[in-house]
Amino acid sequence: MKNREIAKIFYEIADMLEMQDVQFKPRAYRKAAQNIESLSEDIEEIYKRGELEKIPGVGKSIAEKVKEFIEKGSVAYYEKLKKEIPVNLEELSSVEGLGPKMIKLLYKELGIKNLNDLEKAAKEGKIRHLKGMGERTEQKILENIEFARKKGGRILLGFALPEAMKLIKFLEKYAEKISLAGSLRRRKETIGDMDILAVSLNPEKLMDEFTSMNEVDKILAKGETKSSVRLKSGIQVDLRIVDKESFGSALQYFTGSKEHNIEVRKIAVRNGYKLNEYGLFDKKSNKKIAGETEEGVYKALGMQYIPPELRENRGEVEAALNGALPALVERKDVRGDLQMHTKWSDGANTIEEMVKEGIKLGHSFIAITDHVGTLKIAGGMGEEEIRKQMKEIESLNEKYDDFHIFHGVEVNILKDGNLDMSRKVLKDVDVVIASIHSAFRQPMEEMTKRLLKALENDVVDILAHPTARIIYKREAIKFDVEKVFDAARENDVILEINAQPDRLDLNDILAKKAIEMGVKLSIGTDAHNKETLRYIELGVAVARRAWAEKKDIVNTYSIDKLEKIFSK
DNA sequence: GCCGTTTTCGGCCCGACTGTTTTCAGTCG
Numbered sequence: 001m002k003n004r005e006i007a008k009i010f011y012e013i014a015d016m017l018e019m020q021d022v023q024f025k026p027r028a029y030r031k032a033a034q035n036i037e038s039l040s041e042d043i044e045e046i047y048k049r050g051e052l053e054k055i056p057g058v059g060k061s062i063a064e065k066v067k068e069f070i071e072k073g074s075v076a077y078y079e080k081l082k083k084e085i086p087v088n089l090e091e092l093s094s095v096e097g098l099g100p101k102m103i104k105l106l107y108k109e110l111g112i113k114n115l116n117d118l119e120k121a122a123k124e125g126k127i128r129h130l131k132g133m134g135e136r137t138e139q140k141i142l143e144n145i146e147f148a149r150k151k152g153g154r155i156l157l158g159f160a161l162p163e164a165m166k167l168i169k170f171l172e173k174y175a176e177k178i179s180l181a182g183s184l185r186r187r188k189e190t191i192g193d194m195d196i197l198a199v200s201l202n203p204e205k206l207m208d209e210f211t212s213m214n215e216v217d218k219i220l221a222k223g224e225t226k227s228s229v230r231l232k233s234g235i236q237v238d239l240r241i242v243d244k245e246s247f248g249s250a251l252q253y254f255t256g257s258k259e260h261n262i263e264v265r266k267i268a269v270r271n272g273y274k275l276n277e278y279g280l281f282d283k284k285s286n287k288k289i290a291g292e293t294e295e296g297v298y299k300a301l302g303m304q305y306i307p308p309e310l311r312e313n314r315g316e317v318e319a320a321l322n323g324a325l326p327a328l329v330e331r332k333d334v335r336g337d338l339q340m341h342t343k344w345s346d347g348a349n350t351i352e353e354m355v356k357e358g359i360k361l362g363h364s365f366i367a368i369t370d371h372v373g374t375l376k377i378a379g380g381m382g383e384e385e386i387r388k389q390m391k392e393i394e395s396l397n398e399k400y401d402d403f404h405i406f407h408g409v410e411v412n413i414l415k416d417g418n419l420d421m422s423r424k425v426l427k428d429v430d431v432v433i434a435s436i437h438s439a440f441r442q443p444m445e446e447m448t449k450r451l452l453k454a455l456e457n458d459v460v461d462i463l464a465h466p467t468a469r470i471i472y473k474r475e476a477i478k479f480d481v482e483k484v485f486d487a488a489r490e491n492d493v494i495l496e497i498n499a500q501p502d503r504l505d506l507n508d509i510l511a512k513k514a515i516e517m518g519v520k521l522s523i524g525t526d527a528h529n530k531e532t533l534r535y536i537e538l539g540v541a542v543a544r545r546a547w548a549e550k551k552d553i554v555n556t557y558s559i560d561k562l563e564k565i566f567s568k
Numbered sequence: 569g570c571c572g573t574t575t576t577c578g579g580c581c582c583g584a585c586t587g588t589t590t591t592c593a594g595t596c597g
Contacts, residue, residue: 024580028569059570097586099595134588182597195597226584238597240584253582258597265581270573276582 002044006069007037009078010062012089016081019104031057034259034313036066041513042481044070088114096144097137105130119145147234154190155235156471158501158538161187163215163233164194170213171239174206175199177247181254182238185308187541189504190471193236197254203241210239246278248293253277259313260306267301267317275301309544314512328544333556336365337536339410339433339464339496339524344381344389345370348529351392355400357530365559368393369408369433369524373420381409383425390429404559406430406566410464412437417453419460426459431566433496433524435464436477448480455487461566462522463488465498465505481510485517492568494554497546499525499539500532511546521546522554 010033014026035057036043046052047070052063065075085107091114092103106112109130110121118141121127127138164184172178175198179185182195200206207227211219220228220236228238242250253261253276268275274283279291280300290296298305303320307328310316319325341347342354349357351368358366370389371380381389386409393407408431412420419426419434426432434454442450454460466484467476488495495514498505503526506514511521523539525532543553550556554565 025569027580031570057570061569097595101594132588132593136587140587193597221585223585228585254597256597258581261597262581269581274582278583 002070003036003039003042006043006066007033008090009033009069009075010036010065013078013081015089015093015100015103016085018100019085028057029062031259032062039509045482086113091115091148092118094148095141096147097140098144105132115145115149147230154192156501157184157187157189157191157504157541158535160184160191160194160235161538163231163235164196164237167194167213167215167237168196171196171198171206171210174202174209176201176244179251181240181251182256185255186257186311187309187538187545189507189542191235193238195254196237196239197247197251198239198241199244199247200241206241207239242277244292245288246291248295249275249279249291249297250277252294252297255308255311257312260311260317263313263317264301264303267303267321271301273301307544309541310547312545326547326549329540329548329550329553329556330544331537331540332362333550334363334523334536334540334553335557336363336367336404336555337361337525337527337533338367338406338431338462338522338555339369339408339498340366340527340533341370341410342368344368344385345372346528351389351405352396353530354527354533355396355403355405357533359400359403361533361536364402365404365406365562367406367408367431367433367524369410369431372409372411372425374412380412380420383422386425386429406562408433408461410435413450413454415442415450417450419454419457423459430563431461432459433462433464434460436468442477444478444480447477448483451479451484452487455484455491455493458491458568460491460493461568462494462496462524464496464524465500465503465526466495467505467507467510469503469505469507471502471504476505481513482517485514485519488514488519489517492565494520494522494565497521497523497539497542499523499535499537499542501535501538504538504542506542506546508542508545511542511548515546515548515552520554521548521552 010029014029018026035055047067052058052066065077069075085104087103087107092098110126112118112121122138122142127133127141128135164180168178177199179197181197183191184194198206207222211222211227211229215231216229217232218230220230226240228236230236240254265275268280272283273289274281280289280297282289290300295305304323304325306316306320337358340354342349342351354366372386373380390407393405397405407429409429410433413434413436414420469476495506497511514521523536523543525535527533554562
């Protein structure tokens with residue numbers, strides 16, 4: 001898929017146009033980039049059908065550039081702009097506080113093209129003499145370069161969420177109301193920073209407590225209504241305090257996404273209103289229509305309440321206007337976990353320990369899916385061990401009579417698409433999870449064939465972590481998504497949403513696509529110890545971001561129904 | 569450069585904080 005590549009080019013064009021003080025075009029390019037980036041379909045397919053201009057935000061001119069990129073692998077307009085200001089935009093704009101205007105100034109005056117140039121100039125005290133700059137700006141740049149290098153920016157949802165909850169728990173003592181906002185509340189797979197919103201009878205005290213928390217490494221800004229700190233863990237946290245009457249509109253505003261808010265504000269304008277963080281106002285009389293609750297704001301705009309996970313401008317605004325939002329699956333609908341490992345292979349706990357933890361989490365079933373076959377690193381079990389494990393699970397099922405343990409295995413899909421275990425054994429276990437662990441450097445067509453062969457194998461129930469990506473570490477494997485998802489549906493194979501924080505695979509976009517294609521999904525934590533069974537909530541988050549309803553997620557089914565599905 | 573439930577031309581979301589300023593531009597969300 002060239003979607004990301006193309007989106008990146010348009011984002012950069014937007015920045016470069018902004019450097020040249022071009023009006024409005026940057027916004028147009030950014031919008032197109034955002035829409036292309038979140039397409040679930042390969043943009044080349046859309047191009048082949050001649051439907052590029054049907055993508056929102058893509059008109060004649062941008063469609064031309066997409067076409068040019070697909071056909072020639074480059075965009076002349078982009079190359080031309082790059083020559084005018086030949087800097088490493090991605091690198092430089094990763095430094096907090098550096099935007100297009102400053103980057104341009106730094107290049108024009110000092111020839112700064114990348115982080116190294118920037119650091120050198122700052123250390124030599126050259127930046128402070130530029131117009132609009134000073135000593136403090138220079139100092140800040142130096143500090144932020146170091147940070148930009150160290151962190152690379154974003155952190156995983158699964159790591160940010162517990163930390164954020166801890167802060168909320170501490171701060172709520174000083175607040176009347178408090179909530180997460182921003183990308184964390186939307187449960188994006190990675191988080192740039194944490195946003196917290198609060199109402200307080202004693203705002204000053206709350207700000208003081210916030211900026212003096214143990215976790216704080218540095219206070220970046222402190223004001224009456226907004227403060228920012230950097231935690232020792234490197235995460236930036238913004239706290240905003242608003243009036244009680246504005247809490248709903250502020251929460252809506254600070255939850256974003258930015259693109260979602262732009263759409264919602266347009267609806268407001270269309271109705272003769274104005275929407276900002278203080279409330280929804282009648283434009284003429286300036287009378288406040290709503291603002292205390294988010295629900296009230298959406299309602300006043302004639303929309304259904306939109307759950308935060310959907311607020312990505314992927315069609316939710318239109319759906320909410322039409323009363324057509326999905327009834328999203330909830331954590332409480334999920335009755336069990338469909339992938340985990342124990343001491344039988346590479347896990348840390350026994351089956352019984354996993355059962356007990358599952359019960360604690362409110363599950364009524366789990367699937368034990370240890371590695372089998374020649375995947376020796378993961379302690380793959382042989383045929384005899386599988387039979388022994390079967391006996392242990394049988395007796396545990398008798399012991400815990402309100403709880404059910406499915407006996408499963410996770411089997412490797414070999415390079416040729418065959419499974420790494422004899423069919424005879426696989427037929428005897430309850431549930432077979434197939435997955436790719438060694439991706440080689442297979443071309444897309446071969447990878448597609450490999451997956452299709454596995455999906456067509458009648459013993460396979462679930463395809464786990466289908467793209468095998470590791471966030472920020474390993475690229476997703478490339479395959480023909482349409483063909484593979486079609487085959488999953490036709491062969492009644494469930495696709496997994498793997499809930500490991502660095503996997504989240506399928507991701508929200510692909511999972512949404514799978515649902516649209518009629519494929520069923522499962523959530524598996526892939527836990528290798530009992531503590532990480534709690535990652536189930538990350539899987540639910542991805543499902544919700546994928547617009548999944550209860551019926552789309554098999555973890556919500558009864559044990560009987562699952563047994564039938566697995567014995568297909 | 570895109571778009572249309574007033575529009576095929578004339579609009580395009582809105583406000584806080586910072587650092588430099590003495591009234592504001594740039595950045596961020």
